[in-house]
Amino acid sequence: xxxxxxxxxxxxxxxxxxxxxxxxxxxxxxxxxxxxxxxxxxxxxxxxxxxxxxxxxxxxxxxxxxxxxxxxxxxxxxxxxxxxxxxxxxxxxxxxxxxxxxxxxxxxxxxxxxxxxxxxxxxxxxxxxxxxxxxxxxxxxxxxxxxxxxxxxxxxxxxxxxxxxxxxxxxxxxxxxxxxxxxxxxxxxxxxxxxxxxxxxxxxxxxxxxxxxxxxxxxxxxxxxxxxxxxxxxxxxxxxxxxxxxxxxxxxxxxxxxxxxxxxxxxxxxxxxxxxxxxxxxxxxxxxxxxxxxxxxxxxx
Numbered sequence: 001x002x003x004x005x006x007x008x009x010x011x012x013x014x015x016x017x018x019x020x021x022x023x024x025x026x027x028x029x030x031x032x033x034x035x036x037x038x039x040x041x042x043x044x045x046x047x048x049x050x051x052x053x054x055x056x057x058x059x060x061x062x063x064x065x066x067x068x069x070x071x072x073x074x075x076x077x078x079x080x081x082x083x084x085x086x087x088x089x090x091x092x093x094x095x096x097x098x099x100x101x102x103x104x105x106x107x108x109x110x111x112x113x114x115x116x117x118x119x120x121x122x123x124x125x126x127x128x129x130x131x132x133x134x135x136x137x138x139x140x141x142x143x144x145x146x147x148x149x150x151x152x153x154x155x156x157x158x159x160x161x162x163x164x165x166x167x168x169x170x171x172x173x174x175x176x177x178x179x180x181x182x183x184x185x186x187x188x189x190x191x192x193x194x195x196x197x198x199x200x201x202x203x204x205x206x207x208x209x210x211x212x213x214x215x216x217x218x219x220x221x222x223x224x225x226x227x228x229x230x231x232x233x234x235x236x237x238x239x240x241x242x243x244x245x246x247x248x249x250x251x252x253x254x255x256x257x258x259x260x261x262x263x264x265x266x267x268x269x270x271x272x273x274x275x276x277x278x279x280x281x282x283x284x285x286x287x288x289x290x291x292x293x294x295x296x297x298x299x300x301x
Contacts, residue, residue, distance in 0.1 A: 001078060001100070006032045008292055009094050009104040011082045011236060014039045015278050016269025016285035017110035018065040023289025025072025029296070032102055033069075034094065036081040040112050040235070040270065043208070044128035048137050050279040061278065078102075085238050092264065105264070105299075106292050109244075109252065110285055111236035112270040118230060122203030122210075129208035131226045137277055139166040142225035147171070148213060150200070150228040153179035160193050163227055168192055171221060173213065175200050196221065234271060249274060258288035266292055 008024055010017045013035025024031045039058065041047070047058045069075055081097040085107065092107045117124050123131060132138045147167045151159045152174040160172050171194045178185065178197050188195060198215035203226075205211055212220045232250060240246060244260040244267070245253040251274065252267040254260055260267055268284040270276045 001032075001076065001102075003030075003032075003076065004102055006030045006076075006102060006104040007296060008032075008106045008108060009034065009092065009102060010108045010110060011085075011094070011238065012108075012110035012112060012269070012271075013037075013066070013077065014062055014110065014112065014269070014281070015065065016281040016288075017108070018062065018069050019282045019285030020108055020110060020268060020289035020292070021075050021285075022065075022069045022072065023286050024293055025069060025075040027289070027293040028074060029293060031075045032078060032104065033075065034078045034080060034082045034096065034102075037079065040115060041128055046141075047278050048140065049277060050282070053278070058278070082236070082238060085242060087242060087262070087264070090264065105296065107265050108258075108288055108292065109236060109239050109265070109267040109271060110269045110281075110288075111234070111239075113232040113250075113276075114235045116231045116233060118228075120200050120202060122205050123228075126203055126205050126208045126210050126226070130205065130210040130224070131203075131228055133227065133229050134276065135163055135166050135227070138225075139163070143167060145169065145224035146222055147225045147227065148173050148221070148223045150175055150226060152176070154184075155229070156180060157184040157188065159227060159229070160188055164191060164193070170194070171196060171223065173198075173200060236271070239265065239267065239271075257291045258284060259291070 007029040008031050010033045013033045021033050041058045046055050048054050053061050083097050084095040086093050093103050095101050143166045146169045148171045149159050150173050173196045201216045202214045212222050214220045243262050247253045252272050254267050254272050258266045258268050266288050268288040269281040
């Protein structure tokens with residue numbers, strides 16, 4: 001790319017990054033979107049709970065979004081991985097894996113998170129297809145089906161309460177000795193939730209659609225859907241290297257204006273919130289773009 005200097009560099013070109021890019025492009029800002037093309041929902045067949053796009057394939061939504069953002073000629077795209085950034089006074093210098101270097105006045109991280117999937121055979125094959133994290137995104141499609149939750153303790157109890165809104169045919173797999181209290185155990189049993197403490201060995205599935213959970217004692221239970229919230233880490237280490245704070249949940253800490261604690265650095269989308277959905281990512285990206293533009297105006301006026 002010939003152009004090296006921009007008003008804003010956006011690291012991450014999925015839903016939140018593209019939404020911010022549109023907001024900034026419509027504000028006549030010189031913008032560079034750096035994206036490596038590895039969204040966390042790349043395996044998910046359909047996206048839901050995003051009005052006008054309900055049921056659409058995630059890749060179709062992002063492709064359509066990029067086409068619309070490309071209309072704004074001040075927005076450019078770089079296909080690659082950002083590996084380093086440094087702050088020099090009031091500007092930033094971002095380096096890519098290929099050795100290219102770009103500078104900007106502001107930087108937005110819309111880099112998402114990386115799920116740390118358990119080493120259960122078949123889990124990764126089913127992740128995003130029939131092993132789900134969010135009932136608001138996917139619960140309607142598996143309503144009233146035989147469903148399992150993989151969780152334990154307080155999280156398992158609260159998760160089971162939540163999912164019982166979509167199905168009463170529910171099993172809680174603690175994947176080892178239960179950490180539920182006696183009271184929690186009794187409440188779940190009173191609501192028909194079956195509790196399995198055996199360790200999980202593998203999933204039987206067909207092209208990512210779960211059929212059975214196999215335990216290490218070789219017993220199995222039939223299910224059509226599983227809910228799980230595996231641990232995660234920030235997909236991109238650059239913000240933390242720049243001094244951006246991480247909260248107790250492992251998310252980038254931002255204020256109501258999508259600002260991090262480092263002046264000039266903003267963040268939006270899944271890397272900032274436990275509410276991981278396309279609609280929320282788009283909303284926070286659009287808002288971040290407007291805030292960044294206003295900050296640039298105030299600095300120049």
